[in-house]
Amino acid sequence: MTAPWWWFALGSAVFAAATALLGKVGVSGLPSNLATLIRTLVVxxxxxxxxxxxxEWRRPEAISWTSWAALALSGVATGLSWLCYYRALQLAPVSRVAPLDKLSVALVMVFGVAFLGEHPSPAQWLGGGLIVLGVLILAWF
Structure with missing residues (x-):
């Protein structure tokens, strides 16, 4: 039996929190880009x-070009996100950096509508708006 999707989403949140805390400690005394490289190698x-x-290994030719392209671009976005995140951790407290990073929740909702044709419910839009409000409060006050 496979665990429900939300167990994995909660696991992601827990590990993301650990990532922020450990990353803050890890970038101390190192260039943020080198710290990101070390983290990437471990990942x-x-x-x-x-x-x-x-x-779960597959032969490369068994993977569609669409998957290759999307995953390659996702990798570029991940790398740039991590480089920015670790630099921000060097420059500011984790308690301010991590909340601002969570603007990605609202952005992905907008991008999901624009690029994937998704249709969030009014309650989901409200939740996204509250996340934005929470981010603003946590990051700037």
Whole structure:
């Protein structure tokens, strides 16, 4: 039986919180770009181990070009996001950086509508707006 999607989403939130705290400690005394490289290498090793343990390797030609392109662009976006995040952690307290980073929740809602044709409910839009309000309060006050 597969765990519900929200268990993985909650796990993501817990690990993201740990990422912020440990990242703040990790960038102390290092250039933020070097810290990001070290983190990226560890992520690569963890992913290789996980895919190997789960037996999920595929031949490259069995993966569609659409998947290759989307994942490559996603990787570029991830790398740029991490570089910006670690630099922000060097320059400001984690308690201000992490909330501002959560603007991604509202942005992904807008992008989901614009690019994927999604239709959030009024309650979801309200929640997204409250996240934006919360981010503004946490980051600037």
């Amino acid at each position: 690569l090793l963890v992913c290789v181990l996980w895919v190997t343990l789960r037996g």
